[in-house]
Amino acid sequence: MSSAITKVNQEYDPEISAIVDYVLDYRITSDVAYETAWNCFLDTLGCGLEALEYRECRKMLGPVVPGVTIANGVRVPGTNFELDPVQGAFNIGAMIRWLDFNDTWLAAEWGHPSDNLGGILAVADYLSRVSVSQGGKSLTIKDVLTGMIKAHEIQGCIALENSFNKVGIDHVVLVKVASTAVVSQMMGLTREQTLAAVSLAWVDGQSLRTYRHYPNAGSRKSWAAGDATSRAVRLALIAKTGEMGYPTALSAKTWGFYDASFRGNSFKFQRAYGSYVMENVLFKISFPAEFHSQTGVEAAMTIHKKMIELGKTSEDIKSVSIRTHEACIRIIDKQGPLNNPADRDHCIQYMVAVPLIFGRLTARDYEDDVAADARIDVLREKITCVEDTTFTADYHDPEKRSIANALTVVFNDGSALDEVVVEYPVGHARRRVEGIPLLHAKFKTNLNRIFKQEQQDAILKISLNRAELENMAVVDYMDLYVNEDYKPNL
Numbered sequence: 001m002s003s004a005i006t007k008v009n010q011e012y013d014p015e016i017s018a019i020v021d022y023v024l025d026y027r028i029t030s031d032v033a034y035e036t037a038w039n040c041f042l043d044t045l046g047c048g049l050e051a052l053e054y055r056e057c058r059k060m061l062g063p064v065v066p067g068v069t070i071a072n073g074v075r076v077p078g079t080n081f082e083l084d085p086v087q088g089a090f091n092i093g094a095m096i097r098w099l100d101f102n103d104t105w106l107a108a109e110w111g112h113p114s115d116n117l118g119g120i121l122a123v124a125d126y127l128s129r130v131s132v133s134q135g136g137k138s139l140t141i142k143d144v145l146t147g148m149i150k151a152h153e154i155q156g157c158i159a160l161e162n163s164f165n166k167v168g169i170d171h172v173v174l175v176k177v178a179s180t181a182v183v184s185q186m187m188g189l190t191r192e193q194t195l196a197a198v199s200l201a202w203v204d205g206q207s208l209r210t211y212r213h214y215p216n217a218g219s220r221k222s223w224a225a226g227d228a229t230s231r232a233v234r235l236a237l238i239a240k241t242g243e244m245g246y247p248t249a250l251s252a253k254t255w256g257f258y259d260a261s262f263r264g265n266s267f268k269f270q271r272a273y274g275s276y277v278m279e280n281v282l283f284k285i286s287f288p289a290e291f292h293s294q295t296g297v298e299a300a301m302t303i304h305k306k307m308i309e310l311g312k313t314s315e316d317i318k319s320v321s322i323r324t325h326e327a328c329i330r331i332i333d334k335q336g337p338l339n340n341p342a343d344r345d346h347c348i349q350y351m352v353a354v355p356l357i358f359g360r361l362t363a364r365d366y367e368d369d370v371a372a373d374a375r376i377d378v379l380r381e382k383i384t385c386v387e388d389t390t391f392t393a394d395y396h397d398p399e400k401r402s403i404a405n406a407l408t409v410v411f412n413d414g415s416a417l418d419e420v421v422v423e424y425p426v427g428h429a430r431r432r433v434e435g436i437p438l439l440h441a442k443f444k445t446n447l448n449r450i451f452k453q454e455q456q457d458a459i460l461k462i463s464l465n466r467a468e469l470e471n472m473a474v475v476d477y478m479d480l481y482v483n484e485d486y487k488p489n490l
Contacts, residue, residue, distance in 0.1 A: 012245070019181050028146055041141070052079070075478040079091075096114060103282060125474055127139060157277060183233055217342050287362075307417075321383075323386055324405050334349060349383040353383065
């Protein structure tokens with residue numbers, strides 16, 4: 001094949017060009033965005049550390065071929081792995097997403113923009129180690145935060161007006177596109193190469209949502225984002241070789257993404273790329289639960305306390321009504337058997353029943369031993385969801401972005417509790433002041449799961465000082481997370 005074939009003379013789709021111009025040229029000036037990214041960075045790493053307590057996660061980690069390490073390899077937090085950047089991105093991304101406890105973005109499409117950290121952090125660490133080995137400098141954590149802000153923005157702005165789930169495509173397509181753009185910039189690709197990389201991400205096969213829904217809900221949803229962000233690193237490396245791009249990857253008649261995968265529709269945009277998404281991202285602080293249920297779980301916790309005061313238990317409940325928004329009903333309103341943890345953490349009836357019974361909802365509560373408690377399924381059958389169109393409107397309102405749920409409990413004796421309404425979860429931008437101390441406490445708890453006290457103290461000392469952390473070399477910070485005692489099969 002002649003190398004001349006790889007020269008592209010067509011104009012790229014404007015949607016692709018806009019992404020590339022943003023990652024290459026836009027300067028982030030928002031301190032709110034950087035402060036939020038700092039908190040997001042810590043929380044995301046903590047979520048990955050908690051996942052290491054689960055064997056089903058650990059079995060997915062490590063090199064593709066057991067025992068292989070590489071020079072200047074990516075460090076995977078909480079482990080002793082040293083991996084190539086593609087597999088490093090998969091490992092970090094899978095850990096982050098495993099327990100459904102990292103940040104969330106809700107709009108026409110939903111997703112978890114911090115999933116992109118898998119690729120961003122792996123590439124930053126690898127590039128920095130290679131540079132240092134050659135006498136150069138490491139990237140800083142602020143460089144990582146900048147990449148996070150831009151990846152959040154790409155994923156979130158496309159998601160505002162465009163629903164991929166309605167055409168059966170999983171939201172991790174946006175992780176792949178956003179990560180591809182950002183890591184291409186980090187690797188120093190030219191504009192033409194970055195355009196090619198982003199076009200390759202759109203041409204790539206996209207994940208179906210099959211693994212998130214009945215009757216096939218399963219654990220792939222826990223590593224799908226790791227797969228997407230690692231694929232982004234691979235595509236960027238391919239584009240860096242000078243491999244050609246596909247300028248009308250979106251708009252080409254019949255064969256482009258719009259016709260082939262988006263039912264002939266083109267993307268709509270509410271706003272230009274800036275730093276809006278990071279500034280308004282939602283943190284999962286209190287509960288490892290699909291975000292449309294967060295306020296419902298919070299309301300259930302409040303009701304549980306009232307039930308204790310009244311001397312009532314879940315066995316006294318006749319019915320529970322959940323007044324909610326349309327997206328909640330479409331995604332997590334489930335009846336019938338729940339076959340595994342992935343099924344349970346996407347069922348609002350399950351996520352409300354557990355706190356009404358036990359006064360808690362933790363990642364462990366999705367495991368088989370807890371789910372075997374017959375009271376959960378009995379109570380699930382008494383819980384119904386009803387859409388409130390006002391809640392749905394406020395969910396889509398860019399000035400509100402609420403995720404409201406309202407619970408009413410009626411008892412067997414005919415008495416009822418007053419409806420408990422929660423419009424904004426504790427991780428919402430409107431509750432940042434309340435939420436950040438709890439977010440830092442969550443981070444400390446997650447460090448304690450993996451590291452001895454001395455190592456925890458070293459990580460906390462730098463991590464909780466934003467200014468010092470931003471200036472710290474990526475390689476030095478990642479070295480703090482090495483766990484020489486890591487045992488993948490325990």
